[in-house]
Amino acid sequence: MQYKINLLLLNILSFLFLTTCEKQKIKLSKQDDLSKDSVYQFLKKENLYHYPEKLAASLDSANLNHRQIYSFCQKISDSNQKMLLATAVCQKIDNYTNENKTEYWSSIMFDLERFGEYIEVVRTPEHKSFMDVGSANGEKLYAALCLGFEKVYGIEYSPELLEISHDFLESYKNEGKVALRLADALAVEGEYYAQADLIYMYSPIKDHAPMAKLYHKIFQNMRNGAILIEVRMVYSKELRQISQLDFPNMMGLFAVRRQGNHYEYLTYDSYRKNWHKLEKLPQSAK
Numbered sequence: 001m002q003y004k005i006n007l008l009l010l011n012i013l014s015f016l017f018l019t020t021c022e023k024q025k026i027k028l029s030k031q032d033d034l035s036k037d038s039v040y041q042f043l044k045k046e047n048l049y050h051y052p053e054k055l056a057a058s059l060d061s062a063n064l065n066h067r068q069i070y071s072f073c074q075k076i077s078d079s080n081q082k083m084l085l086a087t088a089v090c091q092k093i094d095n096y097t098n099e100n101k102t103e104y105w106s107s108i109m110f111d112l113e114r115f116g117e118y119i120e121v122v123r124t125p126e127h128k129s130f131m132d133v134g135s136a137n138g139e140k141l142y143a144a145l146c147l148g149f150e151k152v153y154g155i156e157y158s159p160e161l162l163e164i165s166h167d168f169l170e171s172y173k174n175e176g177k178v179a180l181r182l183a184d185a186l187a188v189e190g191e192y193y194a195q196a197d198l199i200y201m202y203s204p205i206k207d208h209a210p211m212a213k214l215y216h217k218i219f220q221n222m223r224n225g226a227i228l229i230e231v232r233m234v235y236s237k238e239l240r241q242i243s244q245l246d247f248p249n250m251m252g253l254f255a256v257r258r259q260g261n262h263y264e265y266l267t268y269d270s271y272r273k274n275w276h277k278l279e280k281l282p283q284s285a286k
Helices: 002-029 037-044 052-061 066-073 079-090 112-122 139-146 159-174 190-194 208-221 236-243
Strands: 129-133 151-156 178-182 198-201 227-230 254-259 262-268 273-277
Touching: 037 066, 052 079, 066 079, 066 139, 066 159, 079 112, 079 139, 112 139, 112 198, 112 227, 112 254, 112 262, 129 139, 139 151, 139 159, 151 159, 159 178, 190 208, 208 227, 208 236
Parallel strands: 129 151, 129 198, 151 178, 198 227
Antiparallel strands: 227 254, 254 262, 262 273
């Protein structure tokens, strides 16, 4: 008899627990305005970020969409937390990888946490717009929006990848926050690159000579105060030949900014960052 009573109590408690969870899930699923407290409080939970590999499942279980994540990111300052959320969102985006233009990489996926770290190293409050040269499925554009950029530009040669990013970013595009372009980055007019305060690329062309040519084209046309970030700088020699400037042999992340009539490159560590003027090549090196 006692066993049946205990079983009945257990069933009642289980029903109440499931009902409460379902109500909470429904409540979260209806929250589109982040000023309503439940979504904000849910995303503020520290333990939500202890296991990043489970974050996407946690967001799904709460029926949270990329718009709600974006809105939340506008209310917090922790860039690492923003990139964890952006990563969870972007895991669900298709990534078309068929190479229909063999001189370009079909699609390069880069860790969004590291992306966020690089952006925060070079960015200043004056940098309001962002451009991704080789924007693929749009994940970096979404991440840049989450980081607080007001306008983002993406240029992509693959129609398939551009269509994926169009579908993903359509609502932001309708609000004027996103501008996408189907084009060959080498063939597009130089003025295109003058639109953004911060320009990002991950060496989208395979061969060093045309990649240096693209870098130089962007470099010449970017606006005053703009910064160009290259994640994979492996063509310094070719760049020196084209530009006649003394680009250092720096592998990996390389950032350069325009300051009036001259350019500066960045060196940094955990304690400081320094900008150094790019000098002309000495006559003996030409």
